[in-house]
Amino acid sequence: MARLTINGKTHSFDVDPDTPLLWAIREQVGLTGTKYGCGIAQCGACTVHIDGAPVRSCVMTVGAAEGKQITTIEGLAVNGVLSKVQKAWLENDVPQCGYCQSGMIMAVTALLKDKPKPTDADIDAAITNICRCGTFQQVREAIHAAAGA
């Protein structure tokens, strides 16, 4: 039996503790906002927060995540009110296909917690997510907008 605390709620389910956190989140808990893109920590589509820090959930096991506070994209908006980053994304019309955006938003949210007014260099260093649609120009604008909000 694994016990995971996700978005403030505890979920118990029967799963091999070696299962990647990504797949437990998607298939056991049923939260599919966290995406699979590569499975090898390359793309960032699966980014979640573990105790506030961004983690690529495809390479973390369920066992390692037990007892920690996990936040997924579904946990950012509170009572339907979008977070600062989500709002900036909406205002700047950032997503194209949207598939990478959950991971992008999670990575940016963590960055802004760490560095509320990131420079372009901070952004370059912290945001290494792949976006095949190529939304980077809007992502950068939206980060600065969120930082200024």
Next chain:
Amino acid sequence: MNYAPKISRRSFIVSSAAVGGGLALGLNIPFGASVVRAADGSPELNAWVVIRPDDTVVIRIARSEMGQGSLTGFAQMVAEELECDWAKVTTEYPTPGQNVARKRVWGDFGTGGSRGIRTSHDYVRKGGATARVMLVQAAANEWKVPASECSVAISVITHKPSGRTTSYGKVAEAAAKLEPPKDVALKDPKDWKIIGKPLKRLDTADKLTGKQVFGADLKLPGMLNAAIKDCPVFGGKVQSYDAANASRMPGVKKVVVIDGSAVAVIADTWWHAKTALDAVDIRWDGGANTKVSSASIAEVLKEGLSAKQAFVHNQKGDAKAAIAGAAKRIEAIYAYPFQNHACMEPMNATALYTADRCEVWCPTQNGEAALAATAEASGLPVSKCDVQKVHCGGGFGRRGFTDSVRQAVLIAKQMPGTPVKLLWTREEDMLHGKYHPVMQAKLTGGLDANGNLTGLQIRLSGQSILAAVRPEAMDKGKDPFSFQGFWPAGEHSFEYTIPNVLIDHAMRNTHVPPGFWRGVNINQNAIFLECFMDELAHAAGQDALAFRRKLMAPHPKSLAVLNAVADKGGWGKPAAPGVHRGLAHFRCFGSYVAACAEISVKDGNKVKIHRIVAATDSGYAVNPAQIERQIAGSFVYGLSAVFDQECTVKDGRMEQENFHQYNSMRIAQMPKVESIVMPSGGFWGGVGEPTICVAAPAVLNAFFSATGKRIRSFPLKNHGITMV
């Protein structure tokens, strides 16, 4: 032509006959015959427009949204003519099966070749206009006044003489019962209020909260999951497999062989299916293709560069003689590799099969092809099949193919009554792409004593996409799309006027399945032509812009985009220290595009792209804000490709299996993209693809300016060159 995926004889009959024979799209204005209701009971004004009592306007979208924003563009076109309240617009996809049942009322579902908007703007706008006329007529009937005394704005109908008003939602029911008028006039573009505006996308909200359901996220009651491995050698088979261990693993329901070439595991969860599949011991029989390598393919292409026979597509004067007699003769050979689409969302499809019905849910660029594939794989008639289009996590041409749909149906057939979702791993996605074709080119130019280009010869040698995918669309064995940007006339026309020209293609097909990859053949053709133009200008001792302008003089639209980027890019003016510029221009998909790149190079191989100024004239610009996003996005896709991406063949299969071997650009490498959207009116050009092709040659030409080096084979990583 439209980039539909390969269809076997049987499915071709399905899509062109049973589906309604409406291949002459846009000619038969697709309207339904009688009043139809949407699922919630709201009346349909016609196939495109449903209006709910609360004034919500539901606009039906036949083409697929895969990130390019055309869903919003279509809605703008309908809403413009409908004169409805944009704030109350929502959209929905009709299914390909409904299209069949309604005699192809929505026309073509295929979304590729940057054709979504430009091949349907006419009948889509008519859908909106016709609905508007009916709504006004219904209000006029109710008030017993002539319709000509009524006006309409933002979903409100006003009878001016009496001051009475009503809204679309109130009269929709009565309007739906009216006979649709014929030949409603469309607005003059100068009166557009919604088309041409930089409106926000309609489909953003759910992408911010994790709510958007992509194909990979689909959940159906009782659904099982499947993972698959197809023989890594294209065209190979499963020789034998041992699933004894895998079958005992948790959650595993079945291990099946698909089409003799693939092994799939069906399990309760995808992770169980995937881990069990890894435990299946599979022996592959790659057949004769195991001998093929990138080097052996390159040899075949190289031979084609000097082969006697080739398909000629653009010939004027006597290029060979002109070059032979020229004062100066320049020659260069270029080569472009196989590349995978690597859509962010790996291929997937979900199928539910029973003895008398088969239903598929999938992210697809071509709903009708997916329906045909469903019918073919299930063995059921089209009338007993349907496809629900699910949101696409990228497409770029890959999702016009239906290989994963076929596999999902064949897997589900082994589990009748249970829905099964097939999701590919990234590795499977990399090993079984529909690859950007390989191409080499020999370019030869002759300059006279004054540095004028008197003759140009381009010999292409390489793979044809159409030969593999749509042989019926070929022209007596020739693939005209190999020549994108080199056509004598038309939407991919060659825009340099040179006295003697010969452009031909020695078709050299390989066992690697090719596909339409964002931009298709413009990626390599623009590099070949535009880098060589730079080489010629340099050899002639002329400025790259002046040299092009001279040859482009008879092509004002091309000249206009080139001048626009030169102006804004500061061509001819001093750049910041260490910064070098490069230019490129192309004409494709009906549009005119150009770019001016600014780069600096450190240590001879670390390239920083500072800025790219890009211009596009697509005739009309339905949504300039989304066009700007397509331009910047296409540069990410195109620059990732030219710097980092190559699928190499070894022992008949691809070597790259994931992003660590097939890198994609990150935000740190993103240049500032300044877009000039300059629609000149009077034609409809494409938007999603054209600009992709000018980024690479502009950067390569700037690289030459910075280093004096011409790189002629790609990706640049093979030369130790990286993007920083």
